[in-house]
């Protein structure tokens with residue numbers, strides 16, 4: 001049982017809902033499935049002819065919400081591609097570092113595609129996922145819905161959200177973009193596209209300070225295994241082959 005409270009849902013809902021005019025979906029006029037997705041996710045739909053010439057945009061590929069580009073293959077993150085990852089999650093380093101269990105209230109402050117947050121949700125946690133980029137956030141919402149996941153996915157800046165919310169979380173989880181790439185490792189395609197779209201270099205120390213007053217138990221920061229903790233010295237860590245979870249005990 002958790003003692004954490006989620007009292008101000010309305011505060012959260014008012015913060016940066018996805019701006020449907022800023023995040024339209026581009027469809028062929030006869031794409032009924034695309035229109036259904038537009039309606040479900042409250043996206044304004046526009047004719048595919050007016051799709052951006054050089055940027056990523058939302059579209060529909062083989063019935064799935066997709067990120068599309070005029071000169072790149074589309075990206076579909078299907079439910080199947082993440083379900084097995086999530087099914088294996090019980091004993092992962094992420095689960096251990098967050099002490100994931102039923103009813104634990106978790107804020108995934110740097111949500112990305114939502115895979116870590118959805119994993120924690122599958123382990124029984126009550127998860128709110130924040131993502132500042134509305135294209136990425138919409139994809140995460142879609143994935144959550146496809147997985148039948150109860151996690152709440154909010155398009156918001158973590159710093160502002162933590163400043164404004166009255167909620168208290170058992171765990172606040174940070175997974176900011178890692179600086180650069182080790183030369184040997186080419187990331188999977190969804191991570192390559194995340195690299196292009198994601199907000200980089202958030203002021204993590206500043207956000208960490210705001211998170212402290214909103215955290216009941218611990219803050220967990222995911223880093224590359226060999227990365228310097230840069231001023232934030234954890235109480236302990238859970239280290240894997242390539243990544244490390246730094247744990248900061250708050251109370």
Ligand SMILES: C[S@@+](CC[C@H](N)C(=O)[O-])C[C@H]1O[C@@H](n2cnc3c(N)ncnc32)[C@H](O)[C@@H]1O
Nearest residue numbers: 110112113114115116132157158175198199202
């Ligand atoms: C490494 S990714 C997270 C990947 C994620 N853990 C997953 O499993 O898919 C970091 C994400 O944080 C987002 N981000 C960066 N600064 C942010 C901020 N201030 N508020 C919310 N999201 C932010 C980026 O846009 C990016 O999508």
